[in-house]
Amino acid sequence: MTPLSLPRWFAHRGGGSLAPENTLAGIRLAARLGYRAVEFDVMLSAEGTPLLIHDETLERTTSGCGHVCDTPDAVLFALDAGNGEHLPRFAEAAALCRELGLLANVEIKPANGHEIATAEVVARLTAELWRGANVQPLLSSFSLAALEVARDLAPEIRRGVLFEQPPAGWLAEVRCLQAVSLHCDASLLDDDVLAEAKAHDIPVLCYTVNAPEQAKKLFGRGVSSLFTDRLDLFAA
Numbered sequence: 001m002t003p004l005s006l007p008r009w010f011a012h013r014g015g016g017s018l019a020p021e022n023t024l025a026g027i028r029l030a031a032r033l034g035y036r037a038v039e040f041d042v043m044l045s046a047e048g049t050p051l052l053i054h055d056e057t058l059e060r061t062t063s064g065c066g067h068v069c070d071t072p073d074a075v076l077f078a079l080d081a082g083n084g085e086h087l088p089r090f091a092e093a094a095a096l097c098r099e100l101g102l103l104a105n106v107e108i109k110p111a112n113g114h115e116i117a118t119a120e121v122v123a124r125l126t127a128e129l130w131r132g133a134n135v136q137p138l139l140s141s142f143s144l145a146a147l148e149v150a151r152d153l154a155p156e157i158r159r160g161v162l163f164e165q166p167p168a169g170w171l172a173e174v175r176c177l178q179a180v181s182l183h184c185d186a187s188l189l190d191d192d193v194l195a196e197a198k199a200h201d202i203p204v205l206c207y208t209v210n211a212p213e214q215a216k217k218l219f220g221r222g223v224s225s226l227f228t229d230r231l232d233l234f235a236a
Helices: 024-032 090-100 115-129 144-153 170-176 191-199 212-221
Strands: 009-011 037-044 050-052 103-108 138-141 158-162 181-185 204-207 225-228
Touching: 009 024, 024 037, 024 090, 037 090, 037 115, 050 090, 050 115, 090 103, 090 115, 103 115, 103 144, 115 138, 115 144, 138 144, 138 181, 144 158, 158 170, 170 191, 181 191, 191 204, 212 225
Parallel strands: 009 037, 009 225, 037 103, 103 138, 138 158, 158 181, 181 204, 204 225
Antiparallel strands: 037 050
16 A cells, blocks of 8 residues: 555545535635645435535535435435535535545445444445545545444555544544544644654654644644635635
């Protein structure tokens, strides 16, 4: 496996706040603004189809209502996800990232009770969709169970362990999951964690940073990469 190469900035949920989140339009916008990496969330429909969406329910980001995991494909893919955009299938987002040469941070975002099933589908499909790609993706999740599945089913795909605040035993989790990066809330990262990560050559990635002064401080402390909604402020 080649060494992990991380850009400083990831477009959060595709296009951040400048486009409908988790849509192909957002990914295209990020690329146009010079971003080389995007982050997006993948969940399963009622029929087990992986698609891009953050919330377990549809109301906030689409014209629909109800739970994603209870909604059939015919309904989901007819919804408006903002500005006439549809909810993308995971395969569509992967193809676009490959076309644009973007590093994709694919967050496995299982609905409650669907951790294993979601991880199985996303891990297998990630390995298939990026087979032979020059820029390989990075899988992450708050679900350690999902990352265990990804480790076992698609060991060739790199993994990042995602915490809100890294717990005392974060390094043991990273090692157990054979992960390559630590992801956490920028406001909850302490210097001891950073020092431990640096000592073990583990890059730290922080979400969600929308202020230039905060970004400057985090990079100064040794954070490797940041996720942002404000693509306009940090465009290359």
